Structure formats: C-alpha cells, structure tokens
Amino acid sequence: MNQLYNPVFISKVLKGYLFDIDRLWKINENELQKYRDKQFRKMVNFAYTVPLYRDLYKKAGVHPNEIKGLKDITKLPVVSKDELKKYYPNGLISSRINKNKLIEVSTSGTTGRSLSIYVDLHDVVMGLFGYIRMLREYGINWRRDRMTIIGDFSPHTVESGYINRGLFSKMQNSFLFKNMQWLDTNDKPENLIEKINSFKPDFLGGYVGMLGHIALLKEKGHGKDINPRVIGSTGSVLDDTLRKFIREAFDAQLFETYASTEAGPIAFQCKKGGYHVLSDYIHLEIIEGGEHVLHGEPGHVAVTKLYGVGTPIIRYTAMNDIVAPLSEKCTCGLSGELIKKVYGRDILSLYLSGGKVLLPSSITQIFSRILYELKTNKVIDLQVIQHSFKKIEIRVVIDEKLRNKGPSIEKIFLIIKNGFQEKVGPDAEIIIKEVEKIDKKLPRIVTKVDKNEFKIKRYV
Ligand SMILES: [Zn+2]
Numbered sequence: 001m002n003q004l005y006n007p008v009f010i011s012k013v014l015k016g017y018l019f020d021i022d023r024l025w026k027i028n029e030n031e032l033q034k035y036r037d038k039q040f041r042k043m044v045n046f047a048y049t050v051p052l053y054r055d056l057y058k059k060a061g062v063h064p065n066e067i068k069g070l071k072d073i074t075k076l077p078v079v080s081k082d083e084l085k086k087y088y089p090n091g092l093i094s095s096r097i098n099k100n101k102l103i104e105v106s107t108s109g110t111t112g113r114s115l116s117i118y119v120d121l122h123d124v125v126m127g128l129f130g131y132i133r134m135l136r137e138y139g140i141n142w143r144r145d146r147m148t149i150i151g152d153f154s155p156h157t158v159e160s161g162y163i164n165r166g167l168f169s170k171m172q173n174s175f176l177f178k179n180m181q182w183l184d185t186n187d188k189p190e191n192l193i194e195k196i197n198s199f200k201p202d203f204l205g206g207y208v209g210m211l212g213h214i215a216l217l218k219e220k221g222h223g224k225d226i227n228p229r230v231i232g233s234t235g236s237v238l239d240d241t242l243r244k245f246i247r248e249a250f251d252a253q254l255f256e257t258y259a260s261t262e263a264g265p266i267a268f269q270c271k272k273g274g275y276h277v278l279s280d281y282i283h284l285e286i287i288e289g290g291e292h293v294l295h296g297e298p299g300h301v302a303v304t305k306l307y308g309v310g311t312p313i314i315r316y317t318a319m320n321d322i323v324a325p326l327s328e329k330c331t332c333g334l335s336g337e338l339i340k341k342v343y344g345r346d347i348l349s350l351y352l353s354g355g356k357v358l359l360p361s362s363i364t365q366i367f368s369r370i371l372y373e374l375k376t377n378k379v380i381d382l383q384v385i386q387h388s389f390k391k392i393e394i395r396v397v398i399d400e401k402l403r404n405k406g407p408s409i410e411k412i413f414l415i416i417k418n419g420f421q422e423k424v425g426p427d428a429e430i431i432i433k434e435v436e437k438i439d440k441k442l443p444r445i446v447t448k449v450d451k452n453e454f455k456i457k458r459y460v
Contacts, residue, residue, distance in 0.1 A: 021129045021136070023280050024335045032335045035280055037069030039306035044076070047312040049094040052079075052087035070283055073315065078302055081115055081318030084311070088116055092311040102310050107261045115318070117262060117311040126307050130265030130278050131205075131232075131257070137270055138230040138253055140203045148181040148196050148228075150206030189213040189377060193223040204228040204250070207235035208364070212242055212371045215249035219375070228252050232268075234259055237344050237361035245372040258342050260319050263303045267339055274330030277337040281306055284337065285315070286325045295327040298343055298459050320347045322359060322459065343459060348445040350424075353389040355457025358423055362460055363445060366419030370412055378402035379412060383438045386447040392420060393431045397438060409434065423460060 027035065044064045047053035057063065060077045067075065084092065093099055102118040132142045140147070181199045183192055185207050193214055196204065204226070206214075211233050217223060231246060231254045238246075238256050247254045256275075258267040266284070267277045277284055283306060285292060288299035301321040305313040322343040330338060344360030352358055363384065370379055381397035394416055398409060413432045420430045438444075 020126060020280075021133050024133070024276075024278070025333075027335060029335055032279060036283065036306060039280075040070050040073070040283065040304065041067060043304070043306060043312055043314060046094060046096075046309065047314055049096050050312055051091035051095075052083060053312060053314065055087075055091075056083065073283070073285070073304065076315055078315040078317045079313075084115055084117065084318070089118075093118055094309065094312075097309050105261060115262075117313075119310040120308060123264060123308040123310055126281065127264040130259075130281060133278070134232065134255070134257060134265070134268040135203060135230070137268070138203075138255065140230055142179070144179070145202035146179045146181070146200065147203040147205070148183060148199055148201035150183045150185045150192060150204075150210055152185050152207070185210045189217055190222075193217050193226070197223045197225050200225050201228050203230050203232065204252075205232040205234070208233045208238050208242070209236070211246050212368060213377055215246040216371050216375060216377055219249045226250070230255070232257055236364055237342055239361065239365040239368060241372055242364075242368040245368075256342075258323075258339075260303070260321075262313050262316060262319060263305050266303065267342070270330060270332045270334060272330055272332045274332060274334070275326070275339045275341070276330065276334055277339060279336030284323070284325070284339070286323055287317075293325060296324060296340060298322045298324040298341070300346065320345045322346050322349075348443070350384070350386045350392065350445070350447050351389070351449040351451060351454050352424055352428075352460075355455050357456055357459045359459050360445065362423055366416060366423065369415055369419060374407045374412060374415060376402070376406040376412070378406065381438050382444060383435075383442065384445045386449060389449060390427065391429045391431070392424065393433065394420070395433050395435045395438060397436065398434055 023035075024032070041064070044067045048057065048064050056077050056079065062075050062077075066072065089104075090099075093102065097120070099118075102120050103124075104116055104118055107115045135142060135147070181195070181201060183195055189210065192210070196214070204211075211231065214223070218226060228250060229252055231250060231252050233246075233254065234257045238254075243254055253271075255269040255271075257265065257269075258275075259265045263282060265278055266282050267275055269275050283304040285302040285304075286299040287293065287302055288297065293299035299322070300317060301319055301323050302315045302317045303313060303319060304315055322345070324340040324343070326338040326340040328338060342361075344364075346357070346359070348360040348363075350358040350363070367379075367382060370376060378399045379396055380399045383395040385393045385395070387393060396413070396416070403409070416432055417430045421428070424430070
C-alpha cells in the first residue's frame with residue numbers, strides 16, 4: 001500500500017506538523033528570518049536535484065552554494081509556465097523522490113492554460129495547516145467546530161487531487177477531519193445551500209462567486225439553519241460591496257484568503273484587516289519593470305515555496321497575479337510580511353487605450369452588482385472578449401428556469417454595459433450578447449490586444 005493512503009501514517013505525519021500551525025505566533029521576526037533563510041537554502045539545494053531547475057541554474061551560471069539566504073534570491077532565474085510545461089512530467093521531479101509518492105495536480109482552467117505539477121503529502125498537510133492557522137485567527141477550532149468547504153472538484157484540480165483520489169477519504173476518519181463537509185463548487189447553488197443547511201457549519205469556505213450566489217439565496221429565505229460565525233473566501237478578489245452583502249446575508253465575519261495551486265495558501269486577512277503573508281511558507285517578490293516593488297504599488301508576483309518535496313516552486317512567475325506589497329507592521333502582532341491588496345491575474349485583464357490595465361478585481365466588481373443590486377441569480381455564466389481597445393464583447397448565459405423571474409434581461413444587460421462603460425470610457429463599444437452556453441475549458445476573460453506592444457501606465 002502506498003503510505004500516502006495509510007491512515008496511521010497520515011495521522012503520525014499530521015501530529016508531527018502541529019507546531020507549524022502556530023509558528024507565526026510563536027516566533028519573532030528575527031527567528032522567522034532565520035527559519036526562512038534555512039528553508040530557502042534547503043529548497044534551492046533540493047531544486048538542484050530536479051532536472052528543470054538544474055538546467056536553468058546551470059544555464060544561468062549559478063550554483064546552490066552561492067545561495068546563503070533569501071537576500072541572494074535574485075541570483076536565481078525566474079521560472080515560467082512554459083519551462084514547467086517543457087519538463088513535464090519527469091523533469092519536474094527530484095531524482096531523490098519516488099514518483100509514486102507524489103500526486104499530480106493541475107492549475108485550474110479559468111485562464112485557459114492548465115499546467116501540471118507534483119505535490120506530496122507534506123504539501124497537503126502544510127496546505128491544510130495554513131488554512132487551519134487562518135481559522136484559528138477567527139476563533140474557529142478545527143477539532144470542535146463544524147466546517148463546510150466548497151472546493152473545485154472538477155478532475156485534476158488540487159482539491160480533487162487531495163480529496164477525491166483517495167487521500168482524504170482515508171483522512172476523513174482521522175482526528176482532523178470528522179467535522180468537515182466537502183462540497184463541489186461546480187454543483188448548483190440551490191443544491192449546495194440544501195446540503196449546507198443540513199450540516200449547519202460554524203465556518204463556511206468557498207469561492208467568491210459561489211459565496212455571492214449562496215448569500216443571495218440566504219437573503220431570499222433559503223438555508224434558514226445556515227448561521228456560520230465565520231466565512232472565508234478564496235479564488236478571486238472580494239470587492240467592498242460584495243463583501244458587505246455576503247457578511248450581512250449571513251451576519252458573519254468574512255475574511256479573504258489568497259492561495260494558488262502551485263504555491264498553496266499564500267496570505268490571509270487577520271481580524272484587524274491586515275493581509276498577512278504566511279511568510280514561513282512562502283516568499284513573495286513583487287516585480288515591476290525588472291525591479292522589486294517594496295511598498296504600496298502593484299506589480300507582478302514571483303512566488304517561492306519554502307517547503308515540500310514535490311515540484312519545487314522557486315521564483316515562479318506564471319501565476320500572473322498582480323499584488324501590491326505593504327512595508328508596514330500589523331497591530332495584531334503576527335510575524336511575517338504584509339500585502340496591501342491582491343488585484344487578480346493579469347492574463348485575465350483588459351488592456352485599454354492610454355496604457356490603462358483593467359484588472360480582474362474591477363471586472364468582478366461590475367458583475368457582482370448583478371447579485372447585490374438586482375438581487376438575481378439568473379446569470380449563470382459569463383465571458384468577456386476584448387476585440388480591440390475600442391470594442392469589448394460580453395457573453396452572458398441566463399438560467400432558463402429563472403428567465404421570467406425578477407429583473408428583466410434588459411436591466412441586467414444595462415447594469416453590465418454601464419459598469420464597463422464607466423471603467424473603460426465613453427467612446428468604447430460595449431456589446432452584450434446572450435449565448436446558450438460557454439465551453440467550460442475556455443478562459444472567462446480574453447483579450448485580443450497584443451500585450452507585447454502594450455506599455456502599462458496604470459492599473460484600474
Ligand atoms: Zn494582523
């Protein structure tokens with residue numbers, strides 16, 4: 001039997017990692033820095049046993065001996081998605097690690113370009129502990145409180161890698177997971193709310209869009225027994241109005257988490273509103289125009305994961321996220337770095353005249369108005385296609401069952417049109433079309449503007 005699927009082994013490993021949950025509370029900045037440097041050296045040495053990194057580092061003329069700590073990180077080249085793809089599958093695995101001990105996971109298809117990497121049990125456990133740590137901040141006790149997690153269980157996502165493929169079904173019986181309900185975000189909101197209602201969780205975690213849909217159903221009188229104390233959102237950026245809408249629908253605390261398939265949990269908002277990087281897990285670089293951004297301004301993320309024996313993630317740029325760092329301290333006393341804001345993926349952005357980039361956070365803002373202003377769930381899918389600086393097409397899928405209920409389709413289209421016009425400017429043409437369905441595999445935001453010719457002046 002693969003030890004990954006052995007519940008006794010898993011329980012042992014989990015217990016061995018319990019200290020990790022509390023690390024950021026227990027150690028000071030100095031100790032944290034030392035720990036991070038040590039882990040980083042370890043990861044770089046380990047990466048040198050992985051063909052992808054070995055080749056990259058040799059080509060760049062750099063050897064792990066030269067890396068004493070995170071201050072030396074810029075000696076290493078960044079790693080792109082194309083490079084990871086080129087070395088898939090065996091070039092992504094250390095010669096020291098037996099492939100059978102690893103789980104293959106893929107990044108989600110929302111960007112239309114999926115990528116496979118390998119994770120191991122330590123990644124899974126550390127990932128979970130990252131979340132448990134966030135929950136603790138909000139007074140949720142993972143041994144006692146009931147938790148509902150709405151994950152993405154379409155084949156090959158990280159969640160299904162962890163859960164469907166045997167690992168979690170065994171772990172379910174271990175001391176950690178008896179209070180957990182796992183649901184699939186690809187299920188319909190009406191079905192999900194029934195299941196959540198019968199489980200009565202203290203904590204509800206899910207993707208922003210689905211939480212919005214469930215909040216609307218709750219507001220309309222469904223899910224009477226759903227009264228979580230805390231809600232955690234993930235997947236995309238939560239704008240202020242949607243945040244308020246969800247919080248009020250459930251009368252619960254709400255915090256945002258920032259995570260990715262490649263890097264696991266990255267950051268979360270504390271009760272004081274500080275957006276904390278899990279600095280013992282992750283090193284974040286924010287890069288714009290080849291320089292590190294240190295404070296306030298948005299830039300591209302390069303992420304380095306400080307643990308795991310799956311595919312190393314070192315100076316990885318292909319998450320394509322835009323994030324603004326914050327060089328301040330939070331009053332909550334948690335060690336580690338802070339970020340100011342997560343803006344979303346730049347490949348899901350639109351490129352406007354005058355060097356403006358419309359980020360996904362702004363696009364979500366437009367669409368979330370359908371939920372909280374028009375109070376309707378009838379838009380079930382959307383796709384934005386930018387044909388040129390002056391022409392943007394929006395495809396909308398309407399739920400047949402709800403077509404004649406609530407606000408008219410015209411009203412919905414108008415709110416989308418006005419929303420885009422406000423952001424893009426009055427002279428752009430905004431076309432809105434109803435379509436029957438949008439292929440699940442297609443990216444939801446597409447731009448045909450040539451990015452290489454585009455000079456970024458500002459993000460909106
Ligand atoms: Zn804080």
